[in-house]
Amino acid sequence: MADLRDMYQEVILEHAKAPRNYRALETPDRKAEGFNPLCGDRCTIYLMMQGDVIDDISFQGSGCAISRASASMMTQSLKGKTTREAEELFQNFHNMVTGRNHHDQEAQMGKLAALAGVSAFPTRVKCATLAWHTLQAALHDEREGERKGEREPITTE
Amino acid sequence: MSTQTLSVHQPGAAIDAVDFNVEKVRADFPVLRERIYGRPLIYLDNAATSQKPDAVIEAITHYYRHDNANIHRGVHLLSQRATESYETAREKVRSFLHAADAREIVFVRGATEGINLIAQTYGRTHVGAGDEVLITAMEHHSNIVPWQILCEEKGAFLRVAPINDRGELLLDEMKALLGPRTKLVAIAQVSNALGTINPIKQIVRMAHEKNVPVLVDGAQATPHLSVDVQDLDCDFYVFSGHKIYGPTGIGVLYGKAALLEAMPPYQGGGDMISSVTFEKTIYNKVPHKFEAGTPHIAGVIGLGAAIDYLEKLGINAIGAHEQQLLEYATERVRAIPGVRLIGTARHKAGALSFVMDSIHPHDIGTILDQEGIAVRTGHHCAQPVMDRFGIPATVRASFGLYNTKDEIDSLVQGIEKVKEILG
Numbered sequence: 001m002a003d004l005r006d007m008y009q010e011v012i013l014e015h016a017k018a019p020r021n022y023r024a025l026e027t028p029d030r031k032a033e034g035f036n037p038l039c040g041d042r043c044t045i046y047l048m049m050q051g052d053v054i055d056d057i058s059f060q061g062s063g064c065a066i067s068r069a070s071a072s073m074m075t076q077s078l079k080g081k082t083t084r085e086a087e088e089l090f091q092n093f094h095n096m097v098t099g100r101n102h103h104d105q106e107a108q109m110g111k112l113a114a115l116a117g118v119s120a121f122p123t124r125v126k127c128a129t130l131a132w133h134t135l136q137a138a139l140h141d142e143r144e145g146e147r148k149g150e151r152e153p154i155t156t157e
Numbered sequence: 158m159s160t161q162t163l164s165v166h167q168p169g170a171a172i173d174a175v176d177f178n179v180e181k182v183r184a185d186f187p188v189l190r191e192r193i194y195g196r197p198l199i200y201l202d203n204a205a206t207s208q209k210p211d212a213v214i215e216a217i218t219h220y221y222r223h224d225n226a227n228i229h230r231g232v233h234l235l236s237q238r239a240t241e242s243y244e245t246a247r248e249k250v251r252s253f254l255h256a257a258d259a260r261e262i263v264f265v266r267g268a269t270e271g272i273n274l275i276a277q278t279y280g281r282t283h284v285g286a287g288d289e290v291l292i293t294a295m296e297h298h299s300n301i302v303p304w305q306i307l308c309e310e311k312g313a314f315l316r317v318a319p320i321n322d323r324g325e326l327l328l329d330e331m332k333a334l335l336g337p338r339t340k341l342v343a344i345a346q347v348s349n350a351l352g353t354i355n356p357i358k359q360i361v362r363m364a365h366e367k368n369v370p371v372l373v374d375g376a377q378a379t380p381h382l383s384v385d386v387q388d389l390d391c392d393f394y395v396f397s398g399h400k401i402y403g404p405t406g407i408g409v410l411y412g413k414a415a416l417l418e419a420m421p422p423y424q425g426g427g428d429m430i431s432s433v434t435f436e437k438t439i440y441n442k443v444p445h446k447f448e449a450g451t452p453h454i455a456g457v458i459g460l461g462a463a464i465d466y467l468e469k470l471g472i473n474a475i476g477a478h479e480q481q482l483l484e485y486a487t488e489r490v491r492a493i494p495g496v497r498l499i500g501t502a503r504h505k506a507g508a509l510s511f512v513m514d515s516i517h518p519h520d521i522g523t524i525l526d527q528e529g530i531a532v533r534t535g536h537h538c539a540q541p542v543m544d545r546f547g548i549p550a551t552v553r554a555s556f557g558l559y560n561t562k563d564e565i566d567s568l569v570q571g572i573e574k575v576k577e578i579l580g
Contacts, residue, residue, distance in 0.1 A: 004527050008520075008578055017515075039519045039535045040549035062549050064517035065579060121523060 006117030007124070008065065016065035019072035021058040032141060033153035034061075034134030036126055041067050042153075045134045052082050057135075064127050066118060071131035073111055083139055090132045097128045126156040177478045182470065183559045185210040196529030199564045204349055204377060204508050204555030205533050206399045209463075213403055216462035217455045227451055229428055243454055246461030247444075250409050253464045254394060255385035260414055263444040264457055267408035268376040269299040271395030272343065274410055274447065275372055276303040278420040279393075280341065286312035289338045291369075293318045293326055293355075294545055295348040298538040300374045304343060313340075320545065324351035324500040331360070335367045342371045346378035350539040350553065351500030352483070352508035354382070361390050370416070376400055380557065381479055381506040383472045386411055398456060402558075403463030407456030410447070417443040424449040475558045479507060482556045486565045490554075493572055495580070499551050510537075510551040513572075516579050518550040524578055525552075528571045530564075 025031075025046035034043040041063035048056035057078050059071045074093075078086050093112055095101040099119035106113045118128045137154040183189050186208045191198045200208060220242065226235035228243050244259075251259040265271045280303075284290060290304045294317050301315075308315050316339070318331035335342070342364045347354050361371045370392035375384060379396040386394050393416070398407040412420075422429055422440055426449030432439045440446045467475065486509050491498055499510040513521060522534035533553045536543045543549060554568055 004524060004578060007523075013579065040540070040543065041519075042549070064519035066520070124519070124523060127519060 003117070003120045007121055009114050009117065011111070011114045012069040013065060015069035015072040019059075019068050021072065021075035022060060023058050024060055025056060025058050030138045030141060032134050032138035034130050034137070034156070035153040036063075036067070036130050036156045038126060038156070039064070041127065041130055043067065043071055043130050043134050045071075045131065045138045047135075047138050052084075054078050054081050054083075054086060059131060059134075063130065064124075066115075066124055066127040067130050070115055070128045073115070074131050074135065077110060077112055078135070086135065086139065090136060093132060094129060097125050130156055177470070177474045179478065179559065179561055183561075185212065185466075186559055187211060187214070189559060193529040193531075194527055199528075199530040199567055201554040201556065201560065201564070201568065202531045202533050203380065203557035203560075204400070204537075204553065206405065207380060207402045207557050208559070209404070209459075210402055210466050212466045213459050213462045217404060217459040220455050220458045228454060229445075239454060242458050242461070243452075246457045246464075249461045249464045253379075253384070253468070254409075254411055255387055256411055257387060258414055260443050261411055261417065263410040263412065263417070263447045264452055265395075265408050265410050265447075266406055266453070267397040267399070268374055268395040269303075269397075269408075271393075271408055271410035272300055272372065272374065273303045274423045275341075275343075275393050275395075275412075276307045278423050278447075279370075279416065280304075280307045281311070282421060284308070284311050284313045284340045287338060288313045288340045289316050289336065290314075291316045291318060291331070291334055291339050291342045293331070293344050294320045295324065295326070295351055295353060295539070295542055296343070296345055297349050297374065297376070298540070299376075300343050300345060301541070314338075317541075320353075323502050324348065324353045324542075325502045326353070326355055326360075328356070328359070328363070332363055335364060335369060337367075339364075339367065339369045342369055343374065344371065345374040345376075346384075347375075347381065347506050348500070348539075348542070349377045349508065350510055350537040350542045350551065351502065352377075352505040352510070352555075353500060353502040354378070354504040354506050356504075357389050357391065365390065377507060381476050383476070392416055398460040398463060401460075401463055402466060404453075404456045404459040407453050407460050409460075414443065417447070422446050422449070426450040428452075470558065476506070478558060479556050479560075482560055482562065482565060483507065483509060485562055486554060486556070486568070489565060489569045490572065493569065493576075495576065496572065499546055499548065508553055508555040510553045512548055512551055513575070516575060518552045520579055521552050521572070521575050524575045525568070525571045528567065528574065530568055530571050532568075 028046040029049045030047040032045050043061035046058045057075045096116050097118040118124050188208045224238040226239040228240040247259050247262050250262045304315050316334045319327050346357050364371045372393040373391045375394050375396040380401050392413050394411040396409055399405040429441050429446050429449040430438055431441045495514040497512050518534035525532055535550045
């Protein structure tokens with residue numbers, strides 16, 4: 001089962017077991033909750049902005065190995081990025097996990113390229129993108145931290 | 158022991174199980190010859206939907222090839238043949254449920270529509286502001302949401318009878334919840350997420366002592382247990398054709414004739430009327446009053462063929478075979494270190510739910526799929542059950558008449574593989 005090992009690579013399992021930036025920010029500038037109604041996975045993203053730059057980012061939630069590893073790796077790759085850079089990275093990431101990227105593009109994705117194996121498992125794409133969809137909701141909803149609870153969680157459906 | 162569990166524990170049933178030739182039965186299901194990633198299909202998702210035998214596929218094809226016409230109205234021969242096939246299937250369902258009269262059998266899209274029909278007709282007539290509908294903590298969303306819609310509209314309250322850590326209903330608590338404002342009890346005979354068999358006969362007696370009618374969701378019971386609605390004395394009973402090896406999109410609502418006759422119609426249209434003028438419409442008799450529009454004729458005929466198929470094998474023999482599988486699977490899966498069973502009721506049918514230490518069900522499902530093993534992972538449309546056990550999801554292996562012990566051995570090997578890859 002070469003395909004399974006492509007998806008469940010060591011680096012992914014390691015992130016799933018010990019996710020980075022797995023904590024709540026006490027006073028986030030922005031915050032959003034994500035939910036995958038298909039499997040019940042949940043994800044909360046916390047952001048601290050410096051102007052248009054992501055100064056700090058963290059997450060919490062419950063989910064499968066793919067969704068935890070994806071969220072963990074996402075937080076690592078986004079610190080110091082601008083909103084626009086983050087959105088471009090999401091677009092590339094989405095293309096990668098849905099199998100629409102060229103290999104040279106994957107090379108530019110750094111550590112995130114480890115998740116390319118997900119593209120062979122269409123039922124798992126939403127696991128990999130839950131954190132990213134939630135991030136996008138957080139980025140688009142300024143000052144969410146002050147109005148938490150007012151909005152329904154973003155869903156992958 | 159409650160009456161409805163007898164069907165799988167009767168002395169005679171054990172003898173039937175010896176006679177049950179599973180290899181012969183498997184040949185009746187063409188999909189079982191499919192290969193998944195080059196491996197034989199091991200289909201353990203029967204609680205979601207069952208596979209279809211040739212007899213059902215051929216009955217549907219035969220109808221479309223030879224008898225296709227609308228029912229209850231044409232003078233021509235094809236319409237007569239279609240009508241006869243349709244009404245013959247109704248009689249088969251009556252016999253399958255041991256109902257007193259075929260007029261008590263209403264065809265609907267599935268168990269879900271059956272429950273919604275009762276909520277929107279009987280419910281809207283009898284449930285008012287401050288009244289209560291009583292369900293249990295192990296219901297499928299389809300036996301929760303229709304009552305929430307009704308309660309919201311009427312200003313009524315939904316009450317929920319609790320379950321214990323094994324996933325068994327707490328009958329004393331349920332009895333205490335049956336009050337002067339309770340207008341209806343709605344309960345699953347078998348839980349889809351936990352496999353628990355509820356003591357329906359006892360619950361019906363309890364409710365009837367307070368003059369409260371009972372709707373039974375039989376979607377997960379009809380594939381495994383012999384059902385006798387007169388013995389249960391339930392007022393309404395619903396099930397889905399596709400879970401008993403019949404087609405999707407067809408199901409049954411049983412209701413006691415006097416209740417159905419007193420209920421207002423569900424939907425208006427053709428076939429549900431006896432005469433229409435712009436001043437006044439007179440509704441048709443039951444069950445036709447609840448079957449507006451051209452029904453799913455092919456589905457009804459396919460359902461009739463599925464019932465014939467089940468009765469040919471013997472529902473007790475099927476139940477005994479599946480009970481052996483469930484007990485074997487329970488024993489083997491429970492013995493795997495790091496596995497925790499969810500739902501360990503003393504009386505169970507059909508389904509084995511479990512979770513694994515620090516491995517999410519979704520990852521388990523993907524790895525089992527690569528082995529050709531189809532299981533369900535997720536909340537099984539029973540999120541309150543997941544909340545009760547403090548988990549987001551489970552893996553559920555559910556058994557049908559064509560499953561074998563060898564397939565369960567493969568499932569156990571698959572779980573070992575999961576641990577090897579993710580452990």
